[in-house]
Amino acid sequence: MSGTANDFASMHFSSDALPEHERAAMVRDFVGPVVARLEIEPLGDGPLHFEMAARAVPELAVSTLTFSALRIQRTRALIADGNDNCQLSWLHSPGNTVVSRGNELAPRAGEGTLLSMSDPFACTTVSGARGMTVSVPRKLLIAMVPGLEDSFGSTLIPASEALRLLASYAGLLDQQTVENPELRRLVVTHAHDLVALALGASRDAGAIARGRGLRAARLHAIKEDIRAALGQHGLSLTAIAARHGVTPRYVQALFETEGTTFSHFILNERLARVHRMLCDPLQMTQGISAVAFAAGFGDLSHFNRAFRRRYGATPSDVRTAAMRERGD
Secondary structure (H helix, E strand, O other): OEOOOOOOEEEEEEHHHOOHHHHHHHHHHHHHHHHHOOEEEEOOOOOOOEEEEEEEEOOEEEEEEEEOOEEEEEOHHHHOOOOOOEEEEEEOOOOOEEEEOOEEEOOOOOOEEEEEOOOOEEEEEOOOEEEEEEEEOHHHHHOOOOOHHHHOOOOEEOOOHHHHHHHHHHHHOOHHHHOOHHHHHHHHHHHHHHHHHHHOOOHHHHHHHHHHHHHHHHHHHHHHHHHHOOOOOOOOHHHHHHHOOOOHHHHHHHHHOOOOOHHHHHHHHHHHHHHHHHHOHHHOOOOHHHHHHHOOOOOHHHHHHHHHHHHOOOHHHHHHHHHHHHOO
């Protein structure tokens, strides 16, 4: 475990870092009962693979996992720890089973299950499974989701936009977010909104969640999409809106909540990418026009004007300064 603030913990564990003959014991005797508060038992004769990246702040814990075939249990002995959180889990592969409260569920790829950490449960996974778990205090969800207690271990949570956005939005719980308590609190609240929407929030809670958490998660997903496609010269508002199943006006409205516009966001991201490339020693053989083109600029005059306005220097000045700092 590591912490960057007194209310933040992060952990990354990979069995691949250990000799093969030590992996099962480490997962069985430490990662399972001590870290995850679960019993974890490898299945089959193949080599064990278990990788987990976990991040936790007050009222929210998120884990992403990949693993070989396992049997995972929350036993009566472990329940004595008093944890009564709700754990929403989903895997991106079929063939897994969950047994809780006398019910056996077989989620399809992308479907979720809701488990109570104060009840025994058992999960059997197939090799190559990967997925995510989100843990939230029970008291918070009870007020937002009618019939929550009847959903534990008995109802499959459909693959939905809320689940998809939750998986993407959870990535905001990184080091930069942790350093800003106000932003961290917003991320946690938005994650609660998305969990409630995925589980079937009440009408009033759903209206709040859609106007708060869902909008924030959509904006985050759209920004990530834009960053991944910056080099495409045909990147347009219409294309991005269509990919996310919303209207162009809705996308514009999302950016307006941050005091900017779709086009201004793209311009700033492209300028920032050019600046990074100009300072990158591995890109020194690239001409400035080639760097600008790779970042999505098609008009070099427009690029040069925008770059000078943003950085108060020409691209050549920035590259020369970077070379001078390295002593090239």
